[in-house]
Amino acid sequence: MDDQCKEYNSPMSTAQFLFLGKLQDFLPKDQRGQTIGVEFRGRQSIKHLAESLGVPHPEIGQVQVNGQEGTLSTITQDGDRIDVHPVPNGCPIEPRFVLDNHLGRLSAYLRMLGFDCLYHNDYQDEELAEAAQQEERILLSRDRRLLMRKAVMHGYCLRSLDSLEQLSEVIRRFDLTSRITPFHRCLRCNHPLEPVAKEAVLDRLEPLTKLYFDEFQICPACGQIYWKGSHYEKMRHLIEEII
Ligand SMILES: [Zn+2]
Numbered sequence: 584m585d586d587q588c589k590e591y592n593s594p595m596s597t598a599q600f601l602f603l604g605k606l607q608d609f610l611p612k613d614q615r616g617q618t619i620g621v622e623f624r625g626r627q628s629i630k631h632l633a634e635s636l637g638v639p640h641p642e643i644g645q646v647q648v649n650g651q652e653g654t655l656s657t658i659t660q661d662g663d664r665i666d667v668h669p670v671p672n673g674c675p676i677e678p679r680f681v682l683d684n685h686l687g688r689l690s691a692y693l694r695m696l697g698f699d700c701l702y703h704n705d706y707q708d709e710e711l712a713e714a715a716q717q718e719e720r721i722l723l724s725r726d727r728r729l730l731m732r733k734a735v736m737h738g739y740c741l742r743s744l745d746s747l748e749q750l751s752e753v754i755r756r757f758d759l760t761s762r763i764t765p766f767h768r769c770l771r772c773n774h775p776l777e778p779v780a781k782e783a784v785l786d787r788l789e790p791l792t793k794l795y796f797d798e799f800q801i802c803p804a805c806g807q808i809y810w811k812g813s814h815y816e817k818m819r820h821l822i823e824e825i826i
Pocket residue numbers: 769770771772773774802803804805806807
């Protein structure tokens with residue numbers, strides 16, 4: 584008898600799930616704050632059942648099974664009562680990110696604040712999950728299915744569609760305020776910037792830039808030049824607002 588048949592023949596079990604705090608964002612409105620009964624057959628981990636209810640595992644922190652500490656890989660037993668808490672705010676690893684294909688603006692904002700962000704608009708889901716795993720990056724996405732992939736250890740599901748609100752969410756979730764180093768990273772290619780002498784880039788500057796600015800930075804990877812122009816002031820204002 585193969586495993587599928589065994590599972591089909593095993594008796595139906597039921598467990599009660601209660602999702603707390605921000606995890607309720609993933610539930611339909613009428614299930615928020617409520618205990619949800621889940622029917623299942625065979626050996627099912629808490630991770631599997633929680634995800635079947637729409638809650639991606641990287642969002643999950645502490646798990647309690649009948650009042651005792653459990654883990655996501657704990658096998659659910661018939662009659663279990665499972666309390667699922669969100670991951671507390673903070674950053675368990677170096678705050679380096681990989682962003683899914685729809686998050687170009689968010690990646691530019693995060694780079695502007697100095698954060699290392701891997702972003703390409705043509706990455707496949709598998710490549711994103713792999714980059715998160717191999718490079719120990721935090722995966723940012725609005726796609727719950729992507730965040731549910733096994734390879735993803737650290738991730739966050741963005742709630743907002745607005746890129747500035749997303750930026751605030753990420754800063755809050757990973758407690759990044761004290762780690763912000765603005766204007767140290769290339770917005771185009773993610774490489775750290777280096778100071779460059781004005782004379783060295785003079786032939787590439789517009790007449791007014793030449794006239795009004797003396798300090799420049801360059802991206803050694805793509806050659807983009809940065810200076811503290813009107814763009815800089817706008818960004819600084821934005822950062823102050825966010826912080
Ligand atoms: Zn660059």
